[in-house]
Amino acid sequence: MKQLVMIVAMFCAVSGFAQNKNAKATLEVDGICGMCKTRIEKASLNTKGVKYAQWSVETHELKLIYDARKTATDSIKQRILEAGHDVKGVKATDAAYATVHPCCKYRDTSVIDTHNGDD
């Protein structure tokens, strides 16, 4: 029985920390325009280990592919927050939000309205 527990425990450990070179994740990140897109994707790609980042202006989804041996979603989230964009459930600090370009103030409904009908 003890051996079985050990095997189960080891198995859990292995599956829990599977070292996936091309791990996928999707985050919900707030933003409004093409400039936001660049900022979000750049912040993601500047995290070591992130290989691919694509944020959709329409759905606010950030699709990520990263090397799980080098990074984790938490550190990517942290980078995005530092760039001034809210990630689902976590707000960027006011100081970080202050750095985004005036046309990207996604928390401001009047700014959002000016972007409606953009290309």
Added chain:
Amino acid sequence: MKYIIFTVLVWPFMLFSQDYISGEIKDGDATPNSRGIAGANVYWLDTTVGTVTSLEGTFKIPYKAAYKKLVVSYVGYQTDTIHVDGPKFIKHQLQAATDLDAVVVRSRRQSIRKSYTKAQNVLTVSSAELLKAACCNLSESFETNPSIDVNFADAISGTRQIRMLGLTSPYILIATENIPSVRGASQAYGLSFIPGTWVESIQITKGAGSVVNGFESIAGQINTELVKPLTDAKFFVNLYAASSERVELNTHINTKVNRFWHTGLYVHGNRHNQRHDNNNDGFLDMPRFHQINVMNRWQYTNAKRGLVSFINLKVLNDDKQAGALAYRSETDRLTTNNWGSEIDTRRYEITSKFGYVNPNVPWQSLGVQSAFSSHKQKSSFGLSRYDITHNSLYTNAIYNSIISDSRHHIKTGVSYTHDTYEELVNVTTYKRTENAVGTFFEYSYDNLELFNLTAGIRLDHHNLLGTFVTPRLHLRYSPWRKSAFKASFGRGKRSANIFAENQQLFSTSRQLEISNAGGPIYGLDPEIAWNYGVSYLQGFRLWGRSGDVTLDYYKTDFKNQVVVDWEDPRAVRFYNLEGDSFANSFQMELNYSPFERFDLRTAYKFYDVQTTYRSGRLERPLTPKHRVFVNVGYATKNKKAEFNFWKFDLTFNGLSTQRFAATNTNPEAFRLPERTPKVGTLNGQVTKVFSSKFEIYLGGENLTNLRQPNAVLGAEDPFGANFDSTFVYGPIFGSLYYAGLRYTVK
């Protein structure tokens, strides 16, 4: 012990005894082996409540009655929103995104788009642009585009010759779906072998272009994407008839074979049988012709596995007849009864493409292309004969990936081409075989906003051109909003097919002289040129409407060129360049939409194209120094029916004077002035769209009825010493009107 394990397993469920719903997310196929998707995101819309699916694709998510919309997303699949009415088990299948970079654009697009973000100076011409001048094949579809000039090659064959940066089409790499298609034997007439309705879009790259498509391009690249069985209309008919009694018929039929395969059959036929001689010189103003052109495409798409494939079969039969009004093939061919010309082309092509995009990592892909074509042309020009058979095999394999992250992109691969040429020029036979094996590597860097570059290099081993390196570099920098500064340079090398590219020489009584310099092709050396360019694109908004301005300057410098010397009216001479030869071009373009649905496109171009001939450095003949271009388009809008409106288009082309090749050694009566007069032509078209299915159009070419007098020199005695049909600078026929219809079933 057992209890402990049980407790540990059950624990999580007991801890949160709130409402949950669970479900299962599977792959798009409704087949038994459809697999669960692990790691997909599942969340309630407009909330922060979400989870990720397990390895088997199952999930469990907190539920409240207020939650109605569940969003399911995963990289490489379409994002879905599911309406949830109550707490029940959810089974959902995600559909693979057919195109990983698919973008839905709802706003009205410009029909010629310039890229602010690519390193290369690329214009994309959509099929909507091609409809502005409805006639009829690729050679005629650049009339509304200021970057490409369209000229007539001679007064006999009606062949349109295109130019870019002041250089003729042999210096442009013309590809169909990235496979070089208009080259070798098809150089002179190949553009007329691609019907306009087959064209989905055209990409025009000014300057060196990418190394992926080969080493031959010098002035630029033109790539044509053809319509695809999967996306083209199920059924399409286009009928066209012109006042010259030219008729054309295009039909497309596309069908789904099974869930992976689609096929399309595209048939083009044209006919012009009437003899016209509006300028009374005894010669036909335009050739008589008929063409049957059939293409069958097979498209395989398996988005789940990331596989795509195309197989194309193409058969062409094209016959042209031109020359004297009185010429009759049966009695006059290759005799001195009447001067006539016949050009009969038979061509078939088989091309296949195979592409694999790794569904797990969208940046990794592999493409393999291969094409075989057989081109046979038999022709007669008065007493001259010219026959050419060209068989060509092209294969190319490209691997795409990234280094470290998606800002560093690489393309690498190998290519192989094999060409055999057999030509009969009057009584002399020329045969040659060309083999080239090459490898290429292209690196692109994109910092996502201000800057990107594409640097490519290829190494080729060619049995006649030797072993050589082709570097190409493109840069883009956007220091402020809606701007793009671009720079490029690159090298190109090619073997000149002197007869195939200059077939107008047979419609003259000039002697043919080739100065054998011991080179590998007709005794001549390969052509080598460097191309340098800079451009600046700036988008702007003025009075609430958008527009853009482009300035570009390109310089092509020939290290060697096969000079085609027309400066002696008795002869046409081919020799290796000794001295300078260059083509400088400057273009200024302004696009603006001053009010809703009205587009204005204007351009000014300046060319300085000079070559060192044996008689000295001269301006290239029949190349205008200045060109002015204006195109206006307007569409009406119907509030009640989206697909019921009118479209109007008008294009003006103004050319400055052009130099005639020297005729001063001719007898007085056959001398031409030093330069041509200025030429201005006006084309227009009106389209009435009745519904998404049906539209008709009516148009006119050369509305001001401009005509070049004396287009054929020595027309009275075509077998005499002074016969020459190459001094063409303007339209010969005068105005031409046409009408057509398009019927589409989606």
